[in-house]
Amino acid sequence: MRFISVALTCILLIGCGGETTSSTPTAGAVPEQTYQWKLVTTWPKNFPGLGLAPENFAKNVERMSNGRLKIKVYGAGQMVPALEVFDAVSQGTAEIGHGAAYYWKGKIPASVFFTSVPFGLNAQEMNAWLHYGGGLELWREVYEPFNLIPFAAGNTGVQMAGWFNREIKSMEDIRGLRMRIPGLGGEVISRAGGLAVNIPGGELYTSMQTGVIDATEWVGPYNDLAFGFHQVAKYYYYPGWHEPGPTLELIINKQAYEGLPEDLQSIVEVAARAANQDMLDEYTARNNSALVELVETHGVQVKKLPDDVITGLQKLSVEVIEELADRDPQTRRIADSIKAFAAQSKAYHAISEEAYYNAREK
Amino acid sequence: MRFISVALTCILLIGCGGETTSSTPTAGAVPEQTYQWKLVTTWPKNFPGLGLAPENFAKNVERMSNGRLKIKVYGAGQMVPALEVFDAVSQGTAEIGHGAAYYWKGKIPASVFFTSVPFGLNAQEMNAWLHYGGGLELWREVYEPFNLIPFAAGNTGVQMAGWFNREIKSMEDIRGLRMRIPGLGGEVISRAGGLAVNIPGGELYTSMQTGVIDATEWVGPYNDLAFGFHQVAKYYYYPGWHEPGPTLELIINKQAYEGLPEDLQSIVEVAARAANQDMLDEYTARNNSALVELVETHGVQVKKLPDDVITGLQKLSVEVIEELADRDPQTRRIADSIKAFAAQSKAYHAISEEAYYNAREK
Numbered sequence: 001m002r003f004i005s006v007a008l009t010c011i012l013l014i015g016c017g018g019e020t021t022s023s024t025p026t027a028g029a030v031p032e033q034t035y036q037w038k039l040v041t042t043w044p045k046n047f048p049g050l051g052l053a054p055e056n057f058a059k060n061v062e063r064m065s066n067g068r069l070k071i072k073v074y075g076a077g078q079m080v081p082a083l084e085v086f087d088a089v090s091q092g093t094a095e096i097g098h099g100a101a102y103y104w105k106g107k108i109p110a111s112v113f114f115t116s117v118p119f120g121l122n123a124q125e126m127n128a129w130l131h132y133g134g135g136l137e138l139w140r141e142v143y144e145p146f147n148l149i150p151f152a153a154g155n156t157g158v159q160m161a162g163w164f165n166r167e168i169k170s171m172e173d174i175r176g177l178r179m180r181i182p183g184l185g186g187e188v189i190s191r192a193g194g195l196a197v198n199i200p201g202g203e204l205y206t207s208m209q210t211g212v213i214d215a216t217e218w219v220g221p222y223n224d225l226a227f228g229f230h231q232v233a234k235y236y237y238y239p240g241w242h243e244p245g246p247t248l249e250l251i252i253n254k255q256a257y258e259g260l261p262e263d264l265q266s267i268v269e270v271a272a273r274a275a276n277q278d279m280l281d282e283y284t285a286r287n288n289s290a291l292v293e294l295v296e297t298h299g300v301q302v303k304k305l306p307d308d309v310i311t312g313l314q315k316l317s318v319e320v321i322e323e324l325a326d327r328d329p330q331t332r333r334i335a336d337s338i339k340a341f342a343a344q345s346k347a348y349h350a351i352s353e354e355a356y357y358n359a360r361e362k
Numbered sequence: 363m364r365f366i367s368v369a370l371t372c373i374l375l376i377g378c379g380g381e382t383t384s385s386t387p388t389a390g391a392v393p394e395q396t397y398q399w400k401l402v403t404t405w406p407k408n409f410p411g412l413g414l415a416p417e418n419f420a421k422n423v424e425r426m427s428n429g430r431l432k433i434k435v436y437g438a439g440q441m442v443p444a445l446e447v448f449d450a451v452s453q454g455t456a457e458i459g460h461g462a463a464y465y466w467k468g469k470i471p472a473s474v475f476f477t478s479v480p481f482g483l484n485a486q487e488m489n490a491w492l493h494y495g496g497g498l499e500l501w502r503e504v505y506e507p508f509n510l511i512p513f514a515a516g517n518t519g520v521q522m523a524g525w526f527n528r529e530i531k532s533m534e535d536i537r538g539l540r541m542r543i544p545g546l547g548g549e550v551i552s553r554a555g556g557l558a559v560n561i562p563g564g565e566l567y568t569s570m571q572t573g574v575i576d577a578t579e580w581v582g583p584y585n586d587l588a589f590g591f592h593q594v595a596k597y598y599y600y601p602g603w604h605e606p607g608p609t610l611e612l613i614i615n616k617q618a619y620e621g622l623p624e625d626l627q628s629i630v631e632v633a634a635r636a637a638n639q640d641m642l643d644e645y646t647a648r649n650n651s652a653l654v655e656l657v658e659t660h661g662v663q664v665k666k667l668p669d670d671v672i673t674g675l676q677k678l679s680v681e682v683i684e685e686l687a688d689r690d691p692q693t694r695r696i697a698d699s700i701k702a703f704a705a706q707s708k709a710y711h712a713i714s715e716e717a718y719y720n721a722r723e724k
Contacts, residue, residue: 119722128642128650131647221710241721261428285493285703310721352601354719356602359603359667359672
């Protein structure tokens with residue numbers, strides 16, 4: 001602020017205004033401070049979809065700010081390991097991070113509600129809850145003690161149920177199933193008698209190939225095709241149930257954000273919103289064509305989970321979520337907010353988006 | 363450009379740099395030109411949802427540009443009538459406009475594909491086609507001769523089939539039905555033996571009340587509740603079929619856009635993208651609660667169109683779209699692009715979003 005007033009004086013003293021007949025000098029009309037931010041992510045550098053969102057966000061911010069806010073993007077492990085992104089931004093080692101809220105559930109049990117919960121909101125509904133249903137305010141309240149401001153910044157759309165080397169005909173077939181499935185979905189599988197394990201993405205192909213695991217979820221056709229799971233798994237199951245609308249996040253160190261002038265704060269906020277939609281657009285388009293390739297070129301068998309497996313998993317999901325909500329009053333408040341919103345959006349979407357999808361199948 | 367170099371020289375000459383130890387002067391560091399744009403819309407000023415999008419867009423652009431680009435929003439008729447928005451922006455009377463591409467189908471038959479066509483893409487799919495399926499490039503090609511650059515800037519989600527005072531049990535019940543339904547949907551109703559009419563929104567309530575029409579489509583619960591259609595209609599029909607993913611547009615005069623410096627161009631582009639998502643978020647949240655009010659407070663009878671009516675309308679829709687596509691090679695190219703995308707997205711969404719909606723109903 002001090003700098004701006006000094007510079008303004010300089011300009012006024014020498015009367016550059018003689019050249020400004022068609023222009024009006026504004027508060028932006030001074031040599032302004034530039035900012036260099038480090039953006040740490042939970043994804044490998046340039047990972048398709050997930051990893052491109054922070055890159056596109058950074059480019060947009062730089063273009064919109066005319067270089068006044070430059071953001072350098074680091075892949076997982078380049079500056080801090082994936083699972084240290086939250087702490088690094090909280091402490092100010094990096095100003096901004098991109099990842100998913102449910103990675104921090106060890107620290108904040110309620111964080112899972114800001115990514116996706118089994119049988120919860122899909123992408124369209126998550127965005128509506130966050131931006132017009134009070135969700136973002138709750139998210140900010142939860143991250144506030146950690147010195148972080150969260151923004152929704154990407155969504156993959158509903159994820160596939162996963163790749164299986166065992167046919168699932170009933171809930172009995174989940175007993176003893178060794179499946180890579182993290183988060184609440186994993187708790188549901190464990191409760192159904194399966195063995196839920198968490199294995200890093202890079203080891204999944206080999207784990208499936210060698211039989212260390214019988215099944216794995218990942219994302220959807222676009223990312224799954226790139227990993228080559230069709231070479232080591234028999235069946236590709238749908239519908240996804242464990243992560244119906246996975247929301248990615250940008251988290252910003254509070255002091256770093258508040259240290260920006262208001263125009264740059266707005267640029268960051270609006271760029272996050274655009275990134276949020278852009279990722280869903282990309283996944284929606286690329287999942288389409290990847291599915292065609294998986295089925296037509298690689299002969300993948302796409303199979304539907306039986307209805308009684310769906311109802312079985314749904315029943316266990318409600319139990320898992322209710323137990324989580326009971327852990328503390330704040331988590332209960334968030335769970336109740338999303339539950340109330342879900343009840344209405346389920347009723348409305350039953351006669352709108354869902355009914356339309358079904359109608360065009362006729 | 364000339365002004366910037368002169369101003370830069372001024373600054374360099376007087377050596378303001380002495381105060382800039384923590385800062386770097388940039389190209390933005392000069393008294394910059396401000397721009398005042400007029401934004402004309404096809405909506406009444408501040409119309410819920412549709413009319414708020416251009417207001418929010420203008421606010422975001424002003425905040426992000428620190429007031430360098432100020433956009434004043436005019437409702438329909440305040441500067442030009444709703445249906446003259448396209449010409450006004452094309453000719454430069456206003457720099458920018460907000461409306462829907464299919465309003466210009468008299469001038470550009472292909473424009474309907476950039477809003478919504480019967481049994482076409484829903485909101486998520488339209489955004490994917492536009493931004494990752496070549497749709498936006500085609501849209502720009504079509505508007506280029508009119509001196510306009512289009513951007514997607516809003517989506518209502520699938521619209522309801524509408525309000526009816528006649529029960530629809532079979533295609534026979536559409537014979538003689540006097541329905542307000544514009545665009546290709548109207549052509550389908552006419553082909554089914556109905557009488558499709560176009561009546562401005564403001565006259566619909568009275569037209570339904572006095573029996574001038576038997577049915578009308580509008581948008582969905584959020585907008586329909588405000589219009590009070592539940593007071594003058596017996597049935598509220600779903601699923602919507604005529605406008606499954608209505609995309610709104612921002613159109614910008616080419617010279618006005620090219621006259622902006624690159625940072626302001628980026629600000630306009632990213633703000634449009636954010637507005638595009640924001641409207642869908644708002645409709646998704648508010649349609650939910652409005653539906654609850656319609657059903658629980660006003661006792662509205664929500665009814666489903668019978669399957670054979672859906673298949674009948676779908677068959678006629680294909681005819682109408684194919685005849686439109688045959689009008690000229692460019693329209694055919696656009697129709698084929700969207701058809702190819704739709705085939706894939708239908709197949710993918712059948713096992714993802716659609717399958718998920720159905721699964722959680724179990």
